[in-house]
Amino acid sequence: MLTIEHLAKHFPGQIALDDVDLEIAAGQIHALVGQNGSGKSTLIKCLAGYHEPTGDAPATFAPPSGGSAVRFDLAGGAAVDRVGIRFVHQDLALVDGMSAAENLALGSGFTTARMGRIRWSAEVARAEAALSDLGFADFDVRLPVGALTPAQKTAVAIARAVAESDDPAKSNVRLLILDEPTASLPGDDVVRLFTALEQLKARGVAILYVSHHLDEIFRIADVVTVLRDGRRVATKPIAELDHGSLIELMIGREMAAVERPPVSITESSRALVVRGLEGGTVRRLDLDVRAGEIVGVAGITGSGREDVVGLIIGQTPSASGSVSVGGQPVPPYRPRAGIAAGMASLPGDRKRLGIVPLLPVADNITLGNVEGHWRRGRLDRNAELHEAREWVERLSIITAGVLAPIGVLSGGNQQKALFARALRMAPGLLVLDEPTHGIDVGAKADIHELLDHAAADGAAVLVATTDTEELVRLTHRVVVMRGGEAVAELSGADLTVASIEHAQLAPEEAIV
Numbered sequence: 001m002l003t004i005e006h007l008a009k010h011f012p013g014q015i016a017l018d019d020v021d022l023e024i025a026a027g028q029i030h031a032l033v034g035q036n037g038s039g040k041s042t043l044i045k046c047l048a049g050y051h052e053p054t055g056d057a058p059a060t061f062a063p064p065s066g067g068s069a070v071r072f073d074l075a076g077g078a079a080v081d082r083v084g085i086r087f088v089h090q091d092l093a094l095v096d097g098m099s100a101a102e103n104l105a106l107g108s109g110f111t112t113a114r115m116g117r118i119r120w121s122a123e124v125a126r127a128e129a130a131l132s133d134l135g136f137a138d139f140d141v142r143l144p145v146g147a148l149t150p151a152q153k154t155a156v157a158i159a160r161a162v163a164e165s166d167d168p169a170k171s172n173v174r175l176l177i178l179d180e181p182t183a184s185l186p187g188d189d190v191v192r193l194f195t196a197l198e199q200l201k202a203r204g205v206a207i208l209y210v211s212h213h214l215d216e217i218f219r220i221a222d223v224v225t226v227l228r229d230g231r232r233v234a235t236k237p238i239a240e241l242d243h244g245s246l247i248e249l250m251i252g253r254e255m256a257a258v259e260r261p262p263v264s265i266t267e268s269s270r271a272l273v274v275r276g277l278e279g280g281t282v283r284r285l286d287l288d289v290r291a292g293e294i295v296g297v298a299g300i301t302g303s304g305r306e307d308v309v310g311l312i313i314g315q316t317p318s319a320s321g322s323v324s325v326g327g328q329p330v331p332p333y334r335p336r337a338g339i340a341a342g343m344a345s346l347p348g349d350r351k352r353l354g355i356v357p358l359l360p361v362a363d364n365i366t367l368g369n370v371e372g373h374w375r376r377g378r379l380d381r382n383a384e385l386h387e388a389r390e391w392v393e394r395l396s397i398i399t400a401g402v403l404a405p406i407g408v409l410s411g412g413n414q415q416k417a418l419f420a421r422a423l424r425m426a427p428g429l430l431v432l433d434e435p436t437h438g439i440d441v442g443a444k445a446d447i448h449e450l451l452d453h454a455a456a457d458g459a460a461v462l463v464a465t466t467d468t469e470e471l472v473r474l475t476h477r478v479v480v481m482r483g484g485e486a487v488a489e490l491s492g493a494d495l496t497v498a499s500i501e502h503a504q505l506a507p508e509e510a511i512v
């Protein structure tokens with residue numbers, strides 16, 4: 001269906017894509033994988049006409065009616081709409097101030113009545129239908145998208161991409177391109193997405209799918225293309241690969257099994273004490289995390305899991321309850337009190353709450369605290385940059401330099417910089433929301449190791465995540481939330497992917 005030849009994209013100081021060829025067949029799910037910064041999103045943005053490729057990059061697309069292929073200019077974004085290529089970008093590309101219904105209409109055009117007036121009720125009905133076709137119909141499509149959860153936003157972006165068009169200038173979807181659509185989707189939503197993708201595939205739609213979750217790749221992909229450092233290193237049928245060989249293609253080496261440092265939990269020292277906490281979707285939560293312990297918080301969307309971190313770090317208003325860190329109370333909206341008590345955190349919504357896109361990588365890393373770099377009343381910028389460079393090195397953050405604006409880094413590399421921001425505070429307590437969201441397998445293993453060592457050195461770690469495998473790998477104990485309360489606690493031999501997933505569901509759902 002689509003053929004791209006010799007695609008290259010050079011940025012100042014960085015080659016993002018180097019002579020990449022790609023062929024995508026109709027009715028096939030083609031996975032595109034590679035480490036953070038390997039060029040996946042850049043390839044997709046070239047196809048969308050957002051980036052202009054460096055040099056000539058011929059692309060051809062099979063026309064809907066058969067016959068000879070349409071050649072198009074990769075820098076001509078408008079052409080992709082005509083041939084039926086649709087996108088769900090990594091940052092979703094939604095307009096936060098507009099409602100879900102309006103965001104959908106931005107893609108397909110508004111329904112108008114006489115005098116060109118927009119028929120809002122029709123728009124709302126259409127958006128509701130599009131979302132419920134996908135199995136996501138649990139929110140008000142008139143709310144501004146900025147107020148939705150990450151999973152709901154993803155649903156809006158997917159619904160917009162697959163919506164059929166009545167506009168003769170646009171073709172209906174024939175190639176759907178999804179850049180990490182499941183990065184903020186909990187497991188049950190991933191299942192719904194896959195059902196929708198299988199249906200599209202059965203209709204002959206081609207799908208290009210980017211994900212760092214290799215289990216997803218093995219579940220739905222027919223063919224896999226691997227990028228490494230901007231080059232295509234392989235395209236293979238999934239049947240010819242297994243986890244180990246795919247990882248080796250991605251990172252260029254085998255992944256060594258890690259040895260975890262011994263657990264040294266001190267019974268007496270409780271780093272985090274939460275009592276009767278209530279707010280957002282959390283109805284009542286009591287929680288203790290001891291020094292040296294890594295505790296997970298699991299739960300499907302709406303269970304309370306999504307608000308635990310915001311409540312503990314004082315970012316979400318709590319209706320009642322208390323949080324204390326290292327014995328000191330941390331009231332809501334007092335980030336300073338939290339920092340003073342030794343708490344560092346990582347927000348779940350990287351784009352909105354994490355990065356400051358136009359500030360350099362260095363400032364994004366150090367902005368939590370620059371006190372260490374004051375010299376006689378002035379900020380020692382060189383020392384600050386030096387420290388930032390050390391973190392870039394330590395976490396293998398791919399960037400043209402510490403002065404590059406963080407917004408141009410690949411998603412996973414932005415996440416690593418936020419990790420550096422939290423870890424450099426040498427915190428007694430780390431509170432993390434979806435910490436490895438968008439991070440590749442190799443870097444994820446590195447981050448897990450860093451957390452293991454932080455805990456072995458006496459830090460307490462609380463991790464809320466939808467990634468059940470991560471919970472099993474990383475934590476000593478998992479608290480499972482349901483209906484706003486902690487309903488189960490799993491540890492030792494009981495801590496498995498299956499037991500977490502089972503405990504997340506209400507008893508009546510779990511029977512099936």
Ligand SMILES: Nc1ncnc2c1ncn2[C@@H]1O[C@H](COP(=O)(O)OP(=O)(O)OP(=O)(O)O)[C@@H](O)[C@H]1O
Binds near residue numbers: 036042090
């Ligand atoms: N607008 C830009 N300006 C400068 N450099 C850029 C820009 N966009 C991307 N890059 C660089 O190009 C490289 C490839 O980035 P890209 O976003 O394609 O990676 P990716 O494979 O999608 O990674 P991830 O898995 O982290 O999303 C990165 O090193 C990134 O820093």
Ligand SMILES: [Mg+2]
Binds near residue numbers: 179410
């Ligand atoms: Mg990307």
